[in-house]
Amino acid sequence: MINRTTPFLRFVFYLVMMALIFSQTTATSQTIPGDGWNLSKNKKDILIYTRSMDNSKLKMFKLFAVIDISIEHMVDVLQDIENYHNWSVNLKHTELLEQINENDQLIYTVLKMPWPFDNRDVINRSYTYWSESRDTATLVISCLPDYLPEEEGIVRMPQAEGEWHLIKLDKNKVKIEYTFSADPGGSIPEWVVNLFIVDGPYKTINNLKDYMKTRFKEE
Numbered sequence: 001m002i003n004r005t006t007p008f009l010r011f012v013f014y015l016v017m018m019a020l021i022f023s024q025t026t027a028t029s030q031t032i033p034g035d036g037w038n039l040s041k042n043k044k045d046i047l048i049y050t051r052s053m054d055n056s057k058l059k060m061f062k063l064f065a066v067i068d069i070s071i072e073h074m075v076d077v078l079q080d081i082e083n084y085h086n087w088s089v090n091l092k093h094t095e096l097l098e099q100i101n102e103n104d105q106l107i108y109t110v111l112k113m114p115w116p117f118d119n120r121d122v123i124n125r126s127y128t129y130w131s132e133s134r135d136t137a138t139l140v141i142s143c144l145p146d147y148l149p150e151e152e153g154i155v156r157m158p159q160a161e162g163e164w165h166l167i168k169l170d171k172n173k174v175k176i177e178y179t180f181s182a183d184p185g186g187s188i189p190e191w192v193v194n195l196f197i198v199d200g201p202y203k204t205i206n207n208l209k210d211y212m213k214t215r216f217k218e219e
Contacts, residue, residue, distance in 0.1 A: 037062060040198045046205055048198050053181050057190045059197045060181030065205050067176060069212045071168040075128060075137050077212065078164055081107055087207040089200050092119060097147075103128040106147070110154065113188070120184050122157040123147040139164040141180075159183040176205070
């Protein structure tokens with residue numbers, strides 16, 4: 001009797017183990033990117049991966065985090081240019097140049113740089129795409145370096161592009177996948193730029209979490 005059932009039990013055990021392995025692999029694949037990304041920070045449920053940009057020693061980052069807020073409020077905050085200074089680090093000035101429609105914005109930003117380097121400015125277009133079910137939203141950030149004349153004493157960034165991909169987990173919880181790459185222009189050494197590629201995004205997301213608690217504390 002035991003000998004007859006053992007192969008069957010082994011088969012069931014095999015199926016269970018394969019199911020567990022598959023589920024773990026699937027969950028991990030949603031968090032760990034491939035294509036040369038390396039984990040650079042894992043703290044307070046914030047994961048930041050980095051890799052070299054194409055044809056450059058500069059690095060780009062991909063950040064994963066979960067914020068306790070509705071996806072609608074999350075999009076509202078990312079579109080609220082006037083309040084960027086409440087959570088974004090290294091920000092000297094930002095303004096909305098043009099509101100093309102409710103999902104399409106042109107934004108001007110001046111970034112503070114450490115001495116002895118000049119501040120940088122950048123012109124971006126941010127366009128928000130909603131899924132039909134409204135359970136995901138993607139803000140695509142593109143760079144328009146020639147949209148405005150350059151300001152004296154400020155270096156124009158030739159590249160600054162990214163994507164906020166927001167996934168609704170439940171009514172008041174959103175998963176963030178934030179990817180960004182930039183070229184600050186000018187004569188800043190690449191190794192200096194790369195020093196800020198992890199700490200800047202990490203501080204920004206923590207600031208964003210705190211800002212959300214204050215802004216929507218009564219809801």
